[in-house]
Amino acid sequence: xxxxxxxxxxxxxxxxxxxxxxxxxxxxxxxxxxxxxxxxxxxxxxxxxxxxxxxxxxxxxxxxxxxxxxxxxxxxxxxxxxxxxxxxxxxxxxxxxxxxxxxxxxxxxxxxxxxxxxxxxxxxxxxxxxxxxxxxxxxxxxxxxxxxxxxxxxxxxxxxxxxxxxxxxxxxxxxxxxxxxxxxxxxxxxxxxxxxxxxxxxxxxxxxxxxxxxxxxxxxxxxxxxxxxxxxxxxxxxxxxxxxxxxxxxxxxxxxxxxxxxxxxxxxxxxx
Amino acid sequence: xxxxxxxxxxxxxxxxxxxxxxxxxxxxxxxxxxxxxxxxxxxxxxxxxxxxxxxxxxxxxxxxxxxxxxxxxxxxxxxxxxxxxxxxxxxxxxxxxxxxxxxxxxxxxxxxxxxxxxxxxxxxxxxxxxxxxxxxxxxxxxxxxxxxxxxxxxxxxxxxxxxxxxxxxxxxxxxxxxxxxxxxxxxxxxxxxxxxxxxxxxxxxxxxxxxxxxxxxxxxxxxxxxxxxxxxxxxxxxxxxxxxxxxxxxxxxxxxxxxxxxxxxxxxxxxxxxxxxxxxxxxxxxxxxxxxxxxxxxxxxxxxx
Numbered sequence: 128x129x130x131x132x133x134x135x136x137x138x139x140x141x142x143x144x145x146x147x148x149x150x151x152x153x154x155x156x157x158x159x160x161x162x163x164x165x166x167x168x169x170x171x172x173x174x175x176x177x178x179x180x181x182x183x184x185x186x187x188x189x190x191x192x193x194x195x196x197x198x199x200x201x202x203x204x205x206x207x208x209x210x211x212x213x214x215x216x217x218x219x220x221x222x223x224x225x226x227x228x229x230x231x232x233x234x235x236x237x238x239x240x241x242x243x244x245x246x247x248x249x250x251x252x253x254x255x256x257x258x259x260x261x262x263x264x265x266x267x268x269x270x271x272x273x274x275x276x277x278x279x280x281x282x283x284x285x286x287x288x289x290x291x292x293x294x295x296x297x298x299x300x301x302x303x304x305x306x307x308x309x310x311x312x313x314x315x316x317x318x319x320x321x322x323x324x325x326x327x328x329x330x331x332x333x334x335x336x337x338x339x340x341x342x343x344x345x346x347x348x349x350x351x352x353x354x355x356x357x358x359x360x361x362x363x364x365x366x367x368x369x370x371x372x373x374x375x376x377x378x379x380x381x382x383x384x385x386x387x388x389x390x391x392x393x394x395x396x397x398x399x
Numbered sequence: 400x401x402x403x404x405x406x407x408x409x410x411x412x413x414x415x416x417x418x419x420x421x422x423x424x425x426x427x428x429x430x431x432x433x434x435x436x437x438x439x440x441x442x443x444x445x446x447x448x449x450x451x452x453x454x455x456x457x458x459x460x461x462x463x464x465x466x467x468x469x470x471x472x473x474x475x476x477x478x479x480x481x482x483x484x485x486x487x488x489x490x491x492x493x494x495x496x497x498x499x500x501x502x503x504x505x506x507x508x509x510x511x512x513x514x515x516x517x518x519x520x521x522x523x524x525x526x527x528x529x530x531x532x533x534x535x536x537x538x539x540x541x542x543x544x545x546x547x548x549x550x551x552x553x554x555x556x557x558x559x560x561x562x563x564x565x566x567x568x569x570x571x572x573x574x575x576x577x578x579x580x581x582x583x584x585x586x587x588x589x590x591x592x593x594x595x596x597x598x599x600x601x602x603x604x605x606x607x608x609x610x611x612x613x614x615x616x617x618x619x620x621x622x623x624x625x626x627x628x629x630x631x632x633x634x635x636x637x638x639x640x641x642x643x644x645x646x647x648x649x650x651x652x653x654x655x656x657x658x659x660x661x662x663x664x665x666x667x668x669x670x671x672x673x674x675x676x677x678x679x680x681x682x683x684x685x686x687x688x689x690x691x692x693x694x695x696x697x698x699x700x701x702x703x704x
Contacts, residue, residue: 241490245453246489249458
């Protein structure tokens with residue numbers, strides 16, 4: 128893995144997130160920006176996928192359980208070549224292939240429709256159980272938000288993954304510590320996240336979710352764990368890379384205006 | 400009496416175990432829903448998800464994305480009620496090939512009482528785009544409907560009652576999704592029924608015949624998509640329609656028939672069904688009487704035009 132190259136790609140993805148959200152005038156920047164480094168490592172270094180055959184049955188799968196971060200996923204998929212970059216500017220527009228939340232019927236490279244929180248790990252379990260039946264080697268990756276794990280179904284699914292020993296499943300918790308109404312600590316505390324997953328029988332890794340080397344090492348480590356699913360609790364910064372968005376609750380679901388867009392892009396491009 | 404519809408469902412699953420893509424999921428009710436029969440012959444493709452219906456439905460969706468044909472089964476109240484939003488967003492919205500089977504539907508669950516008697520499941524499922532709804536009337540139809548659901552690509556909800564019903568069909572019957580069936584021809588009234596009420600409709604037609612009144616009896620095993628052509632035809636012929644279902648009159652078969660006929664062929668209609676109330680404990684027969692779901696109630700509705 129070329130760390131510098133991944134970092135550069137991630138920053139380009141961030142620029143595109145800002146551009147597409149500004150073009151749409153609506154959408155969720157904070158949680159899109161916080162998970163970019165994880166997604167970039169997965170799609171550019173780890174996942175076994177075919178750009179020209181997005182439905183290839185032996186591919187690794189990815190589920191964005193926190194579906195409102197769709198702009199982040201779309202920007203990575205475009206950068207990876209699933210569809211042209213110009214398509215990003217149709218985000219959330221009438222008849223666009225880029226719906227407000229991920230729609231597997233509309234967008235090449237999207238493995239599952241999401242948007243209603245809490246359902247992605249269950250779906251991943253179904254994919255993994257199917258893979259086990261068919262003796263396939265593919266892996267499934269999921270990103271959930273730390274706010275999202277307030278949903279009860281998450282813990283039903285977490286129990287299921289451990290019960291069926293789904294060791295090719297890796298779940299990232301994008302722990303950016305904020306949710307729509309405020310900080311997670313203030314709204315509904317979820318910590319200690321790692322301990323909860325461990326109590327449910329998962330292998331737990333805790334990393335800096337913006338450190339490319341750590342993300343990569345954690346994904347590789349997860350591949351060596353047998354008979355247990357792995358959760359990677361990734362400490363992240365909501366709005367990462369844009370100074371006025373970082374750690375700000377108000378940037379959960381508001382698009383930047385023209386001036387904010389320019390400032391954000393200038394900051395991101397300086398860091399490339 | 401024939402065998403219980405849920406027994407037939409279990410037998411159909413056993414037959415479907417030959418299809419390597421069929422997987423069966425249950426939420427700790429396998430003995431009651433009869434999916435245990437599938438588990439006995441095909442344990443490797445049976446998944447007990449424990450008491451977690453939401454997880455079960457979304458897991459089924461994951462199976463379907465990989466080409467499997469999951470039959471996610473539990474009591475109708477929990478399948479459709481507890482996991483409604485998972486059905487809507489993780490199954491129907493992406494149009495995944497998931498079969499949701501709700502057993503113990505309606506008041507004939509009996510003694511378990513109102514908490515367990517799904518009387519709104521058809522209504523909920525009808526409102527979801529991409530959903531096909533099957534409600535078999537007897538064991539033979541239940542078996543065939545289960546096979547038809549496996550062959551059809553897309554989300555299907557199969558509604559299954561707990562009690563045994565008289566056999567209406569014989570082995571030569573050919574079930575087809577979207578097709579109703581005329582069981583009795585008559586000019587005076589059309590009784591359009593689904594599920595366990597089909598045998599009650601036939602009984603009502605016998606009683607009416609004894610009094611010199613001739614009823615057409617139509618079995619509608621597919622509530623969505625509705626067999627509009629057949630319903631319009633019998634409405635036109637008789638000018639009077641009685642619908643009969645073991646479900647709320649809000650949003651069920653009767654509502655579907657009225658919504659369609661009022662636009663296509665306005666016809667005077669009476670609805671036999673649960674009149675916007677919850678169920679309660681009792682024997683199935685007591686409850687059918689209490690909620691006016693008997694042949695006598697159908698006869699009375701026919702006479703009330």
